[in-house]
Amino acid sequence: MFQKIPKVMTADQLLDQAIRRTKKIYIHDRNKYYQQKKTVIARTEAFITDLTSRLESYVKAFPTIDRLPLFYQEIIDIKIDSNHLKKSLGAVDWARKTTQMVYSTQSSTLTKTSKIDFLKQKQKEIYGRVASIVKQVDAHLLFLANAQKILRTFPTIEDIPTVVIAGYPNVGKSSLIRMLSAAKPEVAQYPFTTQQIYVGHLDKTVHYQKQRYQIIDTPGLLDRPLSERNAIEKQAIAALRHLADLIVFLFDPSETCGYRLVEQTQMLTNLKEIFNDVLFIIVENKADVTRTDSRHRKISCTTKEGIDDLRETIISTLETQ
Ligand SMILES: Nc1nc2c(ncn2[C@@H]2O[C@H](COP(=O)(O)OP(=O)(O)O)[C@@H](O)[C@H]2O)c(=O)[nH]1
Numbered sequence: 001m002f003q004k005i006p007k008v009m010t011a012d013q014l015l016d017q018a019i020r021r022t023k024k025i026y027i028h029d030r031n032k033y034y035q036q037k038k039t040v041i042a043r044t045e046a047f048i049t050d051l052t053s054r055l056e057s058y059v060k061a062f063p064t065i066d067r068l069p070l071f072y073q074e075i076i077d078i079k080i081d082s083n084h085l086k087k088s089l090g091a092v093d094w095a096r097k098t099t100q101m102v103y104s105t106q107s108s109t110l111t112k113t114s115k116i117d118f119l120k121q122k123q124k125e126i127y128g129r130v131a132s133i134v135k136q137v138d139a140h141l142l143f144l145a146n147a148q149k150i151l152r153t154f155p156t157i158e159d160i161p162t163v164v165i166a167g168y169p170n171v172g173k174s175s176l177i178r179m180l181s182a183a184k185p186e187v188a189q190y191p192f193t194t195q196q197i198y199v200g201h202l203d204k205t206v207h208y209q210k211q212r213y214q215i216i217d218t219p220g221l222l223d224r225p226l227s228e229r230n231a232i233e234k235q236a237i238a239a240l241r242h243l244a245d246l247i248v249f250l251f252d253p254s255e256t257c258g259y260r261l262v263e264q265t266q267m268l269t270n271l272k273e274i275f276n277d278v279l280f281i282i283v284e285n286k287a288d289v290t291r292t293d294s295r296h297r298k299i300s301c302t303t304k305e306g307i308d309d310l311r312e313t314i315i316s317t318l319e320t321q
């Protein structure tokens, strides 16, 4: 999702690189004087272009936060701090504009002069002013560099109808997401836990148009009692609210997962409180082992019992969302 953002350099690195590149520039002219003059001007121009285009590429590559899906806005705010990010992008853009302005106001002096010494002195002045502008935003560049590193690890989650799978460990969440997904689910780092997030897709063709639905498993997040959560994890769970159009809660009535039914019921109650505006489908897995007489839907990831029916129900529920 944010993989295209380039690595952000520090002020010193930016300036060094710009200077290094200019040194490779030579303009040839039979006239020695013109050769020198043209070379100094070309180098100064290249210096400015190198810097401003790089600064511009940073500002353009970062997403416009307010236009991102709410899920991303929230995790960016938690992991990076949205206001700080906006401020830093603004500062870097200011440096780009100011650098450009310094050059625009000085470039005519360079072309008009006939003295090489004066020309070189002017060039030095421009380099000096621009260097101090870029150094002024060094802290912001560092902030962006760090933000880029964090954003790069964010999972790619689309803004399409999404079902999230929840339930205690070993109830069969991974098995279910594998059964339901059209292709192998993608694995990515979830920004808050050491755990990973699994993103699969359900496809359905309606009137020759392929509809895509997302299916997400967040091991480590929706599989432990909320009372054991730290503040960040609670926020991370809250961010999922923006993502989930539907939650499939998996019970394991066989209790081979290692958790008793009362504990599992308690987690469901908890989740319903947090996701109070999200629809739940409650499913009992491992029906091949234990089949209760509850009214809940029964499935088995081992025998595939109830899987096709569950897929249909998920899709038709998401369609009406
Ligand atoms: N008998 C039986 N075992 C299952 C079923 N679904 C999953 N399992 C087993 O339960 C264990 C945990 O499954 P997994 O999908 O990893 O659970 P997760 O931790 O919730 O993702 C694995 O050994 C699975 O093979 C089922 O329907 N029937």
Ligand SMILES: [Mg+2]
Pocket: 170, 173, 174, 175, 219
């Ligand atoms: Mg799992």
